[in-house]
Amino acid sequence: MKMWGGRFQGSSDERMAEFTRSIDFDVELALDDIAGSIAHVHGLGRAGLLGPADVETLVRGLEDLRDDVEGGRIVWDPALEDVHMNLEAALGARVGAVAGRLHTGRSRNDQVATDVRLWLRRTLDRLDAAAVEMERALVGLAVRDGDAILPGMTHIQPAQPVLFAHHLLAYVEMLERDRGRMADCRRRANVSPLGSGALAGAGYPLDREATAAELGFAGVTANSLDGVSDRDFAVEALSAFSLCMVHLSRLAEEITWWSNPRIGFVRASDAFSTGSSMMPNKKNPDPAELVRGKTARVIGELTGLLTLLKGLPLAYQKDMQDDKPPLFDAAATLEASLLVMSGMIATLTVNREAMRSAAGDGFTTATSVADALVRRGLPFRAAHHIVGALVAEAERTGRGLDALDDATIAAALGASEDAAAVALAGDGGIAAEMRAAAGLEGAMAGCDVVGGTAPRRVAAALAAARERLGI
Numbered sequence: 001m002k003m004w005g006g007r008f009q010g011s012s013d014e015r016m017a018e019f020t021r022s023i024d025f026d027v028e029l030a031l032d033d034i035a036g037s038i039a040h041v042h043g044l045g046r047a048g049l050l051g052p053a054d055v056e057t058l059v060r061g062l063e064d065l066r067d068d069v070e071g072g073r074i075v076w077d078p079a080l081e082d083v084h085m086n087l088e089a090a091l092g093a094r095v096g097a098v099a100g101r102l103h104t105g106r107s108r109n110d111q112v113a114t115d116v117r118l119w120l121r122r123t124l125d126r127l128d129a130a131a132v133e134m135e136r137a138l139v140g141l142a143v144r145d146g147d148a149i150l151p152g153m154t155h156i157q158p159a160q161p162v163l164f165a166h167h168l169l170a171y172v173e174m175l176e177r178d179r180g181r182m183a184d185c186r187r188r189a190n191v192s193p194l195g196s197g198a199l200a201g202a203g204y205p206l207d208r209e210a211t212a213a214e215l216g217f218a219g220v221t222a223n224s225l226d227g228v229s230d231r232d233f234a235v236e237a238l239s240a241f242s243l244c245m246v247h248l249s250r251l252a253e254e255i256t257w258w259s260n261p262r263i264g265f266v267r268a269s270d271a272f273s274t275g276s277s278m279m280p281n282k283k284n285p286d287p288a289e290l291v292r293g294k295t296a297r298v299i300g301e302l303t304g305l306l307t308l309l310k311g312l313p314l315a316y317q318k319d320m321q322d323d324k325p326p327l328f329d330a331a332a333t334l335e336a337s338l339l340v341m342s343g344m345i346a347t348l349t350v351n352r353e354a355m356r357s358a359a360g361d362g363f364t365t366a367t368s369v370a371d372a373l374v375r376r377g378l379p380f381r382a383a384h385h386i387v388g389a390l391v392a393e394a395e396r397t398g399r400g401l402d403a404l405d406d407a408t409i410a411a412a413l414g415a416s417e418d419a420a421a422v423a424l425a426g427d428g429g430i431a432a433e434m435r436a437a438a439g440l441e442g443a444m445a446g447c448d449v450v451g452g453t454a455p456r457r458v459a460a461a462l463a464a465a466r467e468r469l470g471i
């Protein structure tokens with residue numbers, strides 16, 4: 001006999017039962033469901049709907065049940081549809097008929113909404129810890145190898161040299177925003193729908209605030225229809241998860257390129273690489289590639305949930321049962337991705353020489369040379385034009401900008417339409433000044449603003465990150 005079977009004469013078609021049940025995935029909510037039930041029993045006691053003896057019996061039974069769930073000793077019965085009815089039946093088997101009083105003033109609709117919020121709250125805490133772990137790995141690498149110089153890119157073309165630490169700290173910024181988004185989501189998720197009943201509100205004078213407080217919620221939902229059918233928190237979570245995965249995916253993409261022997265900036269450790277079944281030479285950065293791949297799945301899960309919700313009238317609709325697989329999967333995927341990427345980053349070998357030599361390729365210090373001319377009074381446009389001509393000359397003669405001779409520099413200045421440039425051509429010190437600006441160190445030191453790659457600015461940013469992370 002089904003728990004809801006009073007009005008039914010016929011039995012369920014097996015195809016229907018199989019199709020509608022959720023026990024295969026909502027077991028994930030078992031501990032949250034039990035916590036919600038214990039608080040609800042206390043609430044029923046406070047409202048005088050259960051006597052003290054029944055409260056005690058039910059709470060003890062639920063606590064036993066919790067131990068058995070934790071110990072993996074529950075056999076979930078698919079015929080009981082979902083985790084809620086499985087647990088209620090298991091409670092009945094332990095404490096007898098009094099279990100039939102548990103569901104007073106409660107529907108599976110407010111129950112499951114409560115469970116998912118509780119689950120999300122603790123899951124967000126775990127993900128926050130994983131994000132911190134990832135930040136620690138990035139900052140650890142920045143401490144170890146951060147003074148290496150990387151060719152900063154725009155359009156995937158060499159642009160300007162940057163400190164490797166600066167590059168790594170950019171990802172720390174992204175992760176900090178991810179943490180902020182998850183904390184924000186947690187704050188909005190952290191209210192209790194319990195007492196909303198099926199949709200109209202429980203039919204008993206339950207003290208919703210007291211039950212919410214017992215469950216650690218910051219308050220209660222204000223509208224029962226919204227309470228049972230709001231899944232915004234799940235959308236917000238999936239959106240925060242997706243964006244965090246996108247950040248990891250961008251880093252993963254960089255790691256795969258950096259690991260290519262032609263580039264050779266980094267080498268993944270054996271512990272975070274795989275080989276090929278056919279090609280004995282292969283060493284692949286598989287975890288990074290999979291993080292990039294799994295990002296697609298998490299984005300799909302966000303899109304799926306939004307699509308699931310868009311056509312739903314108030315209040316609870318069975319469609320909502322399908323909010324769980326994407327949410328559970330996305331959270332697990334993000335956590336695993338953060339942890340594997342942390343390990344990969346923490347064990348990365350950096351080839352400073354390869355980075356440094358690439359950092360100078362492509363005349364990446366040209367902007368710095370133009371800036372040096374501006375400091376000597378030239379309009380930036382004129383300086384840009386002169387240095388452009390010097391880049392062309394350096395390229396033609398196979399030299400770096402820091403290897404241009406005095407005569408070449410004086411000629412370029414003298415050929416300018418700008419009077420100040422022509423005057424500067426006769427200055428004996430200018431060529432040496434420009435060559436200094438053309439060095440990698442000089443170029444980076446010039447970017448001396450808050451948030452810039454000048455070593456002293458990066459050192460300050462790194463110190464702040466270390467302080468925050470306690471490393």
Ligand code: ARG
Nearest residue numbers: 022026082108109112320321
């Ligand atoms: N398994 C259901 C879900 O996850 C629980 C709520 C069922 N409510 C209902 N009225 N059938 O959404």
